Amino acid sequence: MLKKEIAMRIKQLREDRHLHQKEVAAALGISTTAYCDLENGHTAFTAVELDKLAEFHGTGLDDLLHGDKYVLHMHDHSSNGASVHNQYQHGVGEETMKQFVEVLTAITRTLERLAEQQARLMERSAKP
Numbered sequence: 745m746l747k748k749e750i751a752m753r754i755k756q757l758r759e760d761r762h763l764h765q766k767e768v769a770a771a772l773g774i775s776t777t778a779y780c781d782l783e784n785g786h787t788a789f790t791a792v793e794l795d796k797l798a799e800f801h802g803t804g805l806d807d808l809l810h811g812d813k814y815v816l817h818m819h820d821h822s823s824n825g826a827s828v829h830n831q832y833q834h835g836v837g838e839e840t841m842k843q844f845v846e847v848l849t850a851i852t853r854t855l856e857r858l859a860e861q862q863a864r865l866m867e868r869s870a871k872p
Contacts, residue, residue, distance in 0.1 A: 747785050757803075757808070758783070
C-alpha cells in the first residue's frame with residue numbers, strides 16, 4: 745500500500761470520529777505539523793506510529809491499513825496444510841477471489857496426491 749493511500753485512510757478514520765489533527769498528534773506524541781505531513785502523505789508513518797494509531801482508533805493494523813478491502817489470510821490450522829480465510833476489500837471482486845481460492849484448492853489437492861505418490865515410491869524402493 746502506498747503512503748498516500750495509508751494517509752488517506754488514516755485521515756478518513758480521524759474525520760469519521762470528528763477528531764482534530766492536534767488530538768491525534770497528541771496521542772502519537774508528535775507535533776501537529778508533523779502529523780499533518782503524515783496525514784497528507786508528505787512523510788511516511790513508521791511502524792510504531794501505525795501501531796499507536798491502530799490502538800488509538802480501537803482497530804487492528806489490518807483494518808487500519810486496508811479498511812474494507814479484500815485481504816487474503818493464510819493460517820495453518822492443521823498439521824497438513826493451510827486454510828484460507830478472506831474478507832472483502834474494495835477493488836477485488838468476489839468472483840475473482842472465489843476463482844483464486846478454487847485454484848489454490850486445486851493446487852493443494854495436486855500437491856497432496858504427489859506427496860502420496862512419492863511416499864508410495866519411497867516404500868517400493870525401500871523393499872528388497
